[in-house]
Amino acid sequence: xxxxxMAGQLILGLSILxxxxxxxxxxxxxxxxxxxxxxxxxxxxxLFGFRMGETEYSLGAVPLGGYVKITGMIDESLDxxxxxxxxxxYEFRAKPAWQRLIVMMGGIIVNVITGVLVFIILxxxxxxxxxxxxxxxxxxxxxxxxxDLGLRTGDxxxxxxxxxxxxxxxxxxxxxxxNNNSSYTxxxxxxxxxxxxxxxxxxxxxxxxAEFIEPVRAFRVDTVMSVGKPSAFQRLMISLNMAKPAExxxxxxAGLKSGDQIVSINNQSVRYFHELQQELIKxxxxxxTLGVVRNDEPKKIDLKVTENAAIGFIxxxxxxYETVDYSLGMAVKEGPEMAFGVVRDNIKAFGKIFRGExxxxxxxxxxxxxxxxxxxxxxxxxxxxITGLLSMILAFMNFLPIPAxxxxxxxxxxxxxxxxxxxxxxxxxxxxxxGMVILLSLMVFAFFNDIFKNFFA
Numbered sequence: 089x090x091x092x093x094m095a096g097q098l099i100l101g102l103s104i105l106x107x108x109x110x111x112x113x114x115x116x117x118x119x120x121x122x123x124x125x126x127x128x129x130x131x132x133x134x135l136f137g138f139r140m141g142e143t144e145y146s147l148g149a150v151p152l153g154g155y156v157k158i159t160g161m162i163d164e165s166l167d168x169x170x171x172x173x174x175x176x177x178y179e180f181r182a183k184p185a186w187q188r189l190i191v192m193m194g195g196i197i198v199n200v201i202t203g204v205l206v207f208i209i210l211x212x213x214x215x216x217x218x219x220x221x222x223x224x225x226x227x228x229x230x231x232x233x234x235x236d237l238g239l240r241t242g243d244x245x246x247x248x249x250x251x252x253x254x255x256x257x258x259x260x261x262x263x264x265x266x267n268n269n270s271s272y273t274x275x276x277x278x279x280x281x282x283x284x285x286x287x288x289x290x291x292x293x294x295x296x297x298a299e300f301i302e303p304v305r306a307f308r309v310d311t312v313m314s315v316g317k318p319s320a321f322q323r324l325m326i327s328l329n330m331a332k333p334a335e336x337x338x339x340x341x342a343g344l345k346s347g348d349q350i351v352s353i354n355n356q357s358v359r360y361f362h363e364l365q366q367e368l369i370k371x372x373x374x375x376x377t378l379g380v381v382r383n384d385e386p387k388k389i390d391l392k393v394t395e396n397a398a399i400g401f402i403x404x405x406x407x408x409y410e411t412v413d414y415s416l417g418m419a420v421k422e423g424p425e426m427a428f429g430v431v432r433d434n435i436k437a438f439g440k441i442f443r444g445e446x447x448x449x450x451x452x453x454x455x456x457x458x459x460x461x462x463x464x465x466x467x468x469x470x471x472x473x474i475t476g477l478l479s480m481i482l483a484f485m486n487f488l489p490i491p492a493x494x495x496x497x498x499x500x501x502x503x504x505x506x507x508x509x510x511x512x513x514x515x516x517x518x519x520x521x522x523g524m525v526i527l528l529s530l531m532v533f534a535f536f537n538d539i540f541k542n543f544f545a
Contacts, residue, residue: 090464097462098455099151101475103129105199105482106154112198113156113191114143120187123159123178130154152455158191162516185505192497199483203430206476208423211414214469218255221245223407224303229362231299233292238283239301240276241362247273259301263429265290266436290437291446303407307361309348310404313337337400342391344401345382352379361403372397430480449541454534456542492523 107129117124123142128134130148137146148154157163160179175182180191230239245259246252249270253259264270270285292298352358353367353376367376371393378389378399393399414422440446453461462474489499496519504510511519 093464093466094459094462097466097471097474098459101462101471101478102458103151104475105202105479106130108198108202108479109195109482109486110154110156112194112196113158114194116191116194117156117158117180120183120191121178122180122183122191124156125159126155126157128154128156162513162520185501185510189498189501189505192494192501196483196486196494199479199486200427203427203476203479203483204424206472206479207426208419210469210472210476211423211426212416212419215411215413217409217411219257219303219407219409221253221256221258224256226304226306226360229302229304229360231301233289233298233300237285237289238281239272239274242276242304244275245272245301246275246280256303260293262290262433262436265293266433266440287440287445290440291450294450302362305361305403306359306406307350307364307403309339309344309346309350309401311346311402312339312344313400313402337398338391338394339400342378342389342399344378344380344389344391344399347382348387349381350378351381351386353377355379361405365397368393368397368399427476427480430477431484434481434484449537452534452537454531454538456535456538460542490523490526491519492527496523 110127110129114124114127125142126144126146128137128146128148129151131150131153133149135147135149137144139145155163158180160175160181180188183191224244227242227244228234228239230241230243248258248264249267250273255261258264259272264285268287272283272285274281274283293300350358350364353364353371355377356367358364358367358379373393373395375390375392378391380387380389391399437446437451441448441451458478463470486494487498488495490496500511500516500519
């Protein structure tokens with residue numbers, strides 16, 4: 089089910105973005121009297137379609153792109169039969185260069201507008217939630233990557249790049265990780281230290297198992313987890329020895345209850361959640377005695393820790409998030425800044441790749457990686473946040489001066505407008521073929537890179 093949720097969000101998100109992108113090309117082409125032969129969301133084979141006027145509208149079975157076929161344009165279809173005849177008034181090639189430029193920019197412009205609108209609407213509807221840095225009053229939990237930097241559990245991060253900060257999770261924001269010479273100012277046992285952030289930290293954090301920093305969190309039991317009756321499909325998989333039957337979580341059997349405060353494991357004091365995790369890992373697969381406080385009364389609970397170092401409860405932490413509400417005016421002001429911040433972050437990321445500070449294989453994601461970013465549960469706020477972010481990335485990527493991308497067409501049209509001479513049709517045809525080879529190679533690389541990262545790395 090989780091795979092279906094991720095795939096569903098990916099398909100819906102890409103269909104929206106690709107559909108709007110291609111709609112930008114279609115509307116601007118029709119505005120200037122160009123004939124649009126086909127508008128498709130998805131690639132062939134065609135699932136269904138209909139014709140309205142001169143244009144066929146269709147939905148393809150491969151939901152990883154789309155296209156608009158404009159008469160007289162050398163595009164991914166590589167249809168060059170028309171090039172031997174005189175341009176007709178309704179053809180792309182018959183129109184002035186400035187009109188063709190607007191048509192090629194149409195998809196990019198629509199994606200930018202979409203991204204900006206998404207961020208404006210989300211800010212206005214939901215505001216912005218964050219964890220105040222002051223909530224990390226017990227310091228940080230430093231996992232392996234943080235320890236490699238020189239951070240230690242219990243450290244308090246006072247400043248980022250020499251400046252006080254408001255949101256705790258700014259410590260791992262793109263603005264910090266993508267900048268050169270970033271640093272943390274840390275208080276440790278009454279001493280003030282400076283911890284430098286290496287340029288390749290963002291690459292290490294892209295690993296699916298990477299753990300970095302969390303605030304030290306006091307906790308109590310919020311919900312005790314139980315396993316429901318397996319579905320018909322799960323029972324079938326179990327009968328075929330393709331899955332193991334789920335066991336009741338130990339906490340349910342042992343009588344742990346919501347509101348309980350776990351204070352020890354085998355008489356080892358536990359004050360914070362990371363201490364509990366450490367003790368469970370030490371005792372995985374073994375029986376332990378929990379010291380619990382329930383309604384101010386101490387109790388002992390015996391149970392067996394699972395092999396996954398779990399006992400089966402959802403914690404409630406002592407952290408208090410804050411939400412900033414946005415008026416429409418505030419949202420209109422900050423929404424574009426957030427949207428274009430995505431573009432700036434991508435430019436910085438490309439810079440790190442080209443300088444060799446991070447590897448392309450760990451930084452780039454294909455369909456599988458994007459689906460994982462959407463997540464295993466369907467949350468509309470998260471869905472639209474990621475879709476807005478992808479809309480800006482799609483606009484940025486399409487603007488790159490690579491033949492076969494909109495940016496390649498823009499590059500050649502700009503040359504034509506500046507020089508007064510247009511590249512030959514043969515040159516454009518060859519450039520389109522070269523660009524398609526580049527794009528297909530990148531797509532294959534991204535797809536198999538996803539497979540390697542998820543199943544072999």
